[in-house]
Amino acid sequence: MAEVLLEARDIVKHYPVTRGLLQRTVGWVRAVDGVSFTVEQGKTFSLVGESGAGKTTIAKAILLLERLTSGNILFEGKDVYKFSAAQLKTGYRPKVQSVQQNPWSSMNPRMRVRDIVGEPLFVNTKQPKKEVYDNVSKLLDQVGIGAEGMTRYPHEFSGGQRQRIAVARALALHPNLLVLDEPVSALDVSIRAQIMNLLKDLQTQFNLSYIVIAHNLATVRYMSHGVAIMYLGQLVEYGDTEELFKNPLHPYTRALISASQLTLPEDAKDGAKQIILTGEMPSPLNPPPGCRFHTRCAEAGELCSKEIPDMRQVGKNYVKCHHYK
Amino acid sequence: MSNVVLQVEDLHTSFFTRMGEVKAVDGVSFLIREGETFGIVGESGCGKSVTGLSIMRLLPEPGGQIVGGKIILEGKNLLELSKKAMRAYRGKIVSMILQDPMSSLNPVYQVGDQIAESVRLHQGLPENMVEPEVISALRLLRIPAPEVRIKEYPFQLSGGMRQRVVGSIAMSCKPRLLIADEPTTALDSTIQAQYIALFEDIQAKTNVAIMFITHDFGVISRICDRVGVMYAGKIVETAPTREIFKAPKHPYTVALIHSVPRLDQKDERLFSIEGQPPSLMNLPPGCRFCPRCTVALDVCKEQQPPEVKISDNHSVSCWRVK
Numbered sequence: 001m002a003e004v005l006l007e008a009r010d011i012v013k014h015y016p017v018t019r020g021l022l023q024r025t026v027g028w029v030r031a032v033d034g035v036s037f038t039v040e041q042g043k044t045f046s047l048v049g050e051s052g053a054g055k056t057t058i059a060k061a062i063l064l065l066e067r068l069t070s071g072n073i074l075f076e077g078k079d080v081y082k083f084s085a086a087q088l089k090t091g092y093r094p095k096v097q098s099v100q101q102n103p104w105s106s107m108n109p110r111m112r113v114r115d116i117v118g119e120p121l122f123v124n125t126k127q128p129k130k131e132v133y134d135n136v137s138k139l140l141d142q143v144g145i146g147a148e149g150m151t152r153y154p155h156e157f158s159g160g161q162r163q164r165i166a167v168a169r170a171l172a173l174h175p176n177l178l179v180l181d182e183p184v185s186a187l188d189v190s191i192r193a194q195i196m197n198l199l200k201d202l203q204t205q206f207n208l209s210y211i212v213i214a215h216n217l218a219t220v221r222y223m224s225h226g227v228a229i230m231y232l233g234q235l236v237e238y239g240d241t242e243e244l245f246k247n248p249l250h251p252y253t254r255a256l257i258s259a260s261q262l263t264l265p266e267d268a269k270d271g272a273k274q275i276i277l278t279g280e281m282p283s284p285l286n287p288p289p290g291c292r293f294h295t296r297c298a299e300a301g302e303l304c305s306k307e308i309p310d311m312r313q314v315g316k317n318y319v320k321c322h323h324y325k
Numbered sequence: 326m327s328n329v330v331l332q333v334e335d336l337h338t339s340f341f342t343r344m345g346e347v348k349a350v351d352g353v354s355f356l357i358r359e360g361e362t363f364g365i366v367g368e369s370g371c372g373k374s375v376t377g378l379s380i381m382r383l384l385p386e387p388g389g390q391i392v393g394g395k396i397i398l399e400g401k402n403l404l405e406l407s408k409k410a411m412r413a414y415r416g417k418i419v420s421m422i423l424q425d426p427m428s429s430l431n432p433v434y435q436v437g438d439q440i441a442e443s444v445r446l447h448q449g450l451p452e453n454m455v456e457p458e459v460i461s462a463l464r465l466l467r468i469p470a471p472e473v474r475i476k477e478y479p480f481q482l483s484g485g486m487r488q489r490v491v492g493s494i495a496m497s498c499k500p501r502l503l504i505a506d507e508p509t510t511a512l513d514s515t516i517q518a519q520y521i522a523l524f525e526d527i528q529a530k531t532n533v534a535i536m537f538i539t540h541d542f543g544v545i546s547r548i549c550d551r552v553g554v555m556y557a558g559k560i561v562e563t564a565p566t567r568e569i570f571k572a573p574k575h576p577y578t579v580a581l582i583h584s585v586p587r588l589d590q591k592d593e594r595l596f597s598i599e600g601q602p603p604s605l606m607n608l609p610p611g612c613r614f615c616p617r618c619t620v621a622l623d624v625c626k627e628q629q630p631p632e633v634k635i636s637d638n639h640s641v642s643c644w645r646v647k
Binding site: 050051158160188189190191192193194196197200215216217218219221222245255256257258259260261262274275276277278280281 | 368369483484485486513514515516517518519522540542543546547570580581584585586587588589594595596597598599601
């Protein structure tokens with residue numbers, strides 16, 4: 001078992017909903033409601049869910065762009081909320097970097113590539129300009145851009161190349177953990193494979209840990225070691241990726257897998273039938289009582305609408321569902 | 326064989342810019358029959374959306390222009406119609422669903438009024454018949470409580486519901502051809518599955534011909550009867566969906582299918598197509614895929630491959646296929 005790099009313990013983030021002149025709080029959006037997971041050194045952990053499930057809120061919390069309502073984030077065993085400002089600047093922020101979904105909006109169009117990739121170095125180290133540019137040229141080589149891209153501007157590159165530049169920038173400070181928020185979903189199919197392969201190579205080369213936020217299960221299966229399925233601010237299933245795809249436990253997981261399978265209609269007939277969920281995800285402002293998924297679940301019983309199920313271990317993985325006892 | 330609804334013959338569409346002519350669609354031919362779903366799959370910039378817009382004759386002006394070919398819909402060449410005559414077709418005989426429902430709906434009108442707009446324009450119904458027609462259009466797309474929904478504004482609906490409203494507008498006049506340009510891309514996967522099931526349902530009820538534009542093979546596998554694979558302005562392979570998946574012939578189709586990660590198999594490394602599609606302003610003289618093709622021959626660099634029919638409904642443009 002690899003060493004645990006980051007651990008989220010029962011994290012909760014509620015956003016207030018305010019109304020009126022005095023901005024009185026009239027309710028809470030329960031974006032993330034009690035989520036725990038661990039990320040191991042050198043491994044990829046994926047968070048999967050539909051929009052509004054709370055995956056991006058978790059990413060923001062880990063990057064300290066949002067402060068949690070409650071819960072802890074432990075980095076190398078230490079609570080990051082207890083770090084001083086100076087400790088954060090040297091011991092946390094440089095070690096946790098991110099790559100955003102859209103490479104068209106994640107870089108300043110007026111900056112040259114060498115300054116985009118070099119910026120983390122200018123901010124965080126005292127390296128002279130020449131040394132920074134030397135490092136940038138090495139970084140660009142590693143991501144397959146080549147040093148000749150140094151003086152060009154972002155608009156001169158295609159989407160895939162920009163995403164490579166974004167990866168180079170994230171690697172500039174030699175981080176331990178990269179938070180990848182939908183790293184390939186804005187890219188074309190043939191380019192996605194290139195970027196996923198690049199990320200895998202870099203992981204082996206530098207023993208990087210990844211937190212991947214995604215909604216495409218096939219991408220997740222290809223990229224990750226551990227996976228968590230989120231629904232309405234909570235984890236519904238959690239564990240080893242291979243196991244999860246072989247034996248999905250939660251009805252929601254099964255529906256998601258069914259929805260992203262490449263099945264020909266003829267093939268589907270003799271095998272698994274496609275599961276089509278009815279309805280939509282309820283509002284996180286007013287989540288349903290009991291199991292949050294019961295309003296759309298075909299297997300829901302009476303208990304499901306009353307009692308919140310606990311996370312239980314079933315086989316190798318964990319699931320939050322009343323059907324497993 | 327059922328009737329041919331749409332026949333596109335050697336369509337050429339270009340954009341004329343200050344930098345030169347961009348050949349977005351460069352000799353595309355295909356046909357769609359009644360009750361059939363024809364998928365056009367390709368990466369961004371391959372010309373799949375421009376093909377759809379050309380059929381609707383909604384190319385951005387100035388700049389976008391159909392420079393050659395024929396678009397025959399129900400026996401009539403749309404390119405010979407005047408602008409005014411085309412307006413009578415658009416929405417009535419051929420309609421379109423776009424990717425982002427929030428930008429295809431008007432945020433300050435109730436959804437009922439937006440559907441009524443096309444009903445009034447094309448059907449000439451007495452005013453008291455308009456609302457029942459609107460409600461039945463919403464029912465067709467299985468929108469719950471349509472009597473209530475017609476009074477709501479787009480912002481009050483979820484993404485999936487908005488896209489259903491867009492579908493209701495498109496289907497309100499019972500068109501013969503529906504062009505769906507990435508209608509499910511902006512939706513979540515479980516909502517996507519619902520929406521696709523809806524298309525099958527609509528088709529069974531109305532026998533409409535559907536042209537489905539997408540980059541997602543998962544969607545293709547579920548809904549399309551036949552598929553055309555586009556690359557740099559040309560259709561490189563057309564075949565029934567099953568054959569595209571089981572026996573693709575063009576190296577680009579093969580590579581594209583291989584580079585999609587599959588849920589049912591674990592690969593250690595994904596197959597990837599190196600390089601990028603060519604610029605449409607400066608196309609290679611031979612086969613367009615040649616610079617990225619791993620099995621290219623000498624002839625591929627110099628001459629464009631002819632379209633070879635390998636069976637009744639499977640054709641490929643590749644020098645390797647004889």
